[in-house]
Amino acid sequence: MGRIKLTVAYDGTNYHGWQLQPGRATIEGELNKALSNLTGEKVCVTGASRTDAGVHALGNVAVFDTGSRIPAEKFSYALNQRLPADIVVQSSEKVPDDFHPRHCECCKTYEYTILNRKFPLPQYRNTAYFYYGKLDINKMCSACKAFIGEHDFAGFCSSGAQVQSTVRTIYSLEVLEEKIQEPGMCIIGNQKGGYNTANTGSIITIRVKGNGFLYNMVRIIAGTLLEAGKGRIEPDDMEKIIASCDRSRAGATAPARGLKLVQILY
């Protein structure tokens, strides 16, 4: 009884994003269906982050109100029996009746994954952006500094968003590189003529934490860091690019499939 908070993991590949759309499979729609089936009530969840089509999550958050006497922590088990395999509730807990997942202060963590090697790997085809060219990781790391702190990120926002303010605070932004090691093989020097010639390569993870993100903001940050990695934007210019609030000076919006909402901490 009362308000229940769900932490939800999903593979967004086969969904038209989070938000309910008539006649289309969405995460919100599947949750509403499973909850209504379970409780016998007409349940509508409220999501913390309305992720786009193709975007994934380890820990998105949704709340709903119910008169059901099912104990809060049992909802996760009962829902997982009613949800498709690509949506899994990770936890369910009772929260105060005034808890709202979008209006409460929080820290959100997103990750953007880039597969950087000569050829794609099928296992990553829906969860990483494949890029075969040379990327300068040091430049990508250097370019991160300018984003940290409170800034007007109007230049890192796609049009179509209805927000009162484009000021957001980024707590941390980091670029991590993990070499792909094939067991039993040595890693051969991996850059030659601008390409990763050894078919090993690396997984590059852009991890960002902030108090909130504008529409497509993480994907535009990822696209801009990619430009830094390609040598097309100098890390030292990043401060001016952010301050310009000019969308055309930032990089392209990186593809949805590389993006994953990792965690929301309230």
Next chain:
Amino acid sequence: MGRIKLTVAYDGTNYHGWQLQPGRATIEGELNKALSNLTGEKVCVTGASRTDAGVHALGNVAVFDTGSRIPAEKFSYALNQRLPADIVVQSSEKVPDDFHPRHCECCKTYEYTILNRKFPLPQYRNTAYFYYGKLDINKMCSACKAFIGEHDFAGFCSSGAQVQSTVRTIYSLEVLEEKIQEPGMCIIGNQKGGYNTANTGSIITIRVKGNGFLYNMVRIIAGTLLEAGKGRIEPDDMEKIIASCDRSRAGATAPARGLKLVQILY
């Protein structure tokens, strides 16, 4: 011109295994189709490992003969433009005309992946076996020793295989555990009442290298190591279980989705 060796990665989820079957999508069938389309010849590949439905590969090997004048190393690029996204050729190279991927001496590496935590993760639903109960990793590691070396593995083979000998050599067998860390969260003590109560858990990888494997052998080894992890088989009994050559004394055949052919070194 001549014999060409392909190294092929695939996500086996949507295929009825490697081997050609009329009217069904198979890895071999897709490769034959792409090669015939590319060369204009009727090409039939010979595979090193005829993986089952649902089994994945990072580096399976196939060879074919061709009269085409396309340089050997260009086949990978040209084929990837003709193959579905879940099959990617990682390299192509010329080999001697008498090279046969099944009759030449080699070292094969397989990995079996287990997701061990309270709830499944959608991202692993096709590439790992989900198990929520407690697993004693130390017992699984201890149970590995008895497998190393040359043994008659008749007890670790599904019926239906046509082989002259059930003797195989295992060069190494190891169990690796990687804790799943959610950024910004501590790992809470993860065992209570036999379940992983903290929703973090771990990825357990069983990695085995050998000169060849019988039908379902790696999946039966994985199923047997799982029994050791559950405390149902004592590591000290493993030697006798192998020596018995009795299929009923080994564990169940673990599900296909957790298995991945990592590499074949000739």
